[in-house]
Amino acid sequence: MADYYAVIGNPVGHSKSPWIHAEFARQTGQDMRYEAILAPMDAFAATVEIFRRRGGKGLNVTVPFKLEACHISSRLTDRADAAQAVNTLLFSADGISGDNTDGAGLIRDIMTNLEFPLKAKHILLMGAGGAARGVVLPLLENEPRVLVIANRTKQKAHELQQQFFRYGNIISGDYEDIRGEKFDLVINATSASLYGKLPSLPPRLFAVGSMAYDIMYGVRHTPFLQFAVQQGAAHLADGLGMLVEQAAESFFLWRGVRPKTEPVIEKLRNL
Ligand code: ATR
Numbered sequence: 001m002a003d004y005y006a007v008i009g010n011p012v013g014h015s016k017s018p019w020i021h022a023e024f025a026r027q028t029g030q031d032m033r034y035e036a037i038l039a040p041m042d043a044f045a046a047t048v049e050i051f052r053r054r055g056g057k058g059l060n061v062t063v064p065f066k067l068e069a070c071h072i073s074s075r076l077t078d079r080a081d082a083a084q085a086v087n088t089l090l091f092s093a094d095g096i097s098g099d100n101t102d103g104a105g106l107i108r109d110i111m112t113n114l115e116f117p118l119k120a121k122h123i124l125l126m127g128a129g130g131a132a133r134g135v136v137l138p139l140l141e142n143e144p145r146v147l148v149i150a151n152r153t154k155q156k157a158h159e160l161q162q163q164f165f166r167y168g169n170i171i172s173g174d175y176e177d178i179r180g181e182k183f184d185l186v187i188n189a190t191s192a193s194l195y196g197k198l199p200s201l202p203p204r205l206f207a208v209g210s211m212a213y214d215i216m217y218g219v220r221h222t223p224f225l226q227f228a229v230q231q232g233a234a235h236l237a238d239g240l241g242m243l244v245e246q247a248a249e250s251f252f253l254w255r256g257v258r259p260k261t262e263p264v265i266e267k268l269r270n271l
Helices: 017-028 044-053 066-072 078-083 102-113 130-140 154-167 223-230 240-255 262-269
Strands: 003-009 032-038 058-061 088-092 095-099 122-126 146-150 170-173 183-188 206-214 235-237
Touching: 003 017, 003 044, 017 032, 017 240, 017 262, 044 066, 058 240, 066 095, 078 095, 078 102, 078 130, 088 240, 102 130, 102 206, 102 240, 122 130, 130 146, 130 154, 146 154, 154 170, 206 223, 223 235, 240 262
Parallel strands: 003 032, 003 058, 122 146, 122 183, 146 170, 183 206, 206 235
Antiparallel strands: 058 088, 088 095
16 A cells, blocks of 8 residues: 555645645655545644544645644654744654754755755744744854844844844844845745735845745745835745745655755646
8 A cells, every 4th residue: 555644734635745745756756645534623633643544654734734744753753843833744663753844845945946045144934833843953054144023023033033033143123123134035924815914024135136035835925025016126926936945845854865856846836
């Protein structure tokens, strides 16, 4: 029988992961099955256990269970521990390993697909929730000149700064604190785009040649990307590349094979 994987979440019906992993499996000739599992809000751990008993080899975890997935893991990778969020579970005889491939997916999309180097850049990260926490360490590992974390609730940005300051140059504040500054890369890791909203950003944030990246995918022109166009950002990206790249990283962890992502991103964009 083919090895069995799934994405687990609530809701999960909209997930593109089954489609993406089917593409990867076809491309690399891997014999595997990948489904979507809806876990009841109060029964994540029990649903994972049933999956595991049925011989499931690994799971992708999505909203709202990434923190709970940390708690059921017997081992966490450093990047999952830093993010306090797990999006990939790997089952083996000696327990459950929890990893987080979101940050690596973002970095690969920005640096490899979009060919935008991060070293010595002035980067603004908007947001200080789970999505932002997952990308701070991978961004710092690429040695930006400074990473500014700005959030509507300043205290939460400050807490992230405190957690990560030893890994690189981080400044925290709210959106008023960044007035007058210019950035090479602005990443929207708030959930505002989900509600068609835009955080109250000051004008003239974008330096010459800069990139605006919204980690939200599926909406071509989020309010943030529209703002970025008006404000003269040179490059725009939504999170579709990150979505495919984090999936590829999970696939690699499970199967030991790295699929080609470019054709999958292209195909997904044109669906
Ligand atoms: P996620 O796991 O998707 O990051 P979260 O942990 O609930 O979700 O965090 C949501 C983030 O989006 C927070 O940084 C939130 O700002 P606050 O900490 O001030 O709440 C931010 N956010 C959501 N809607 C926003 C809006 N309309 N304007 C500005 N920031 C917003």
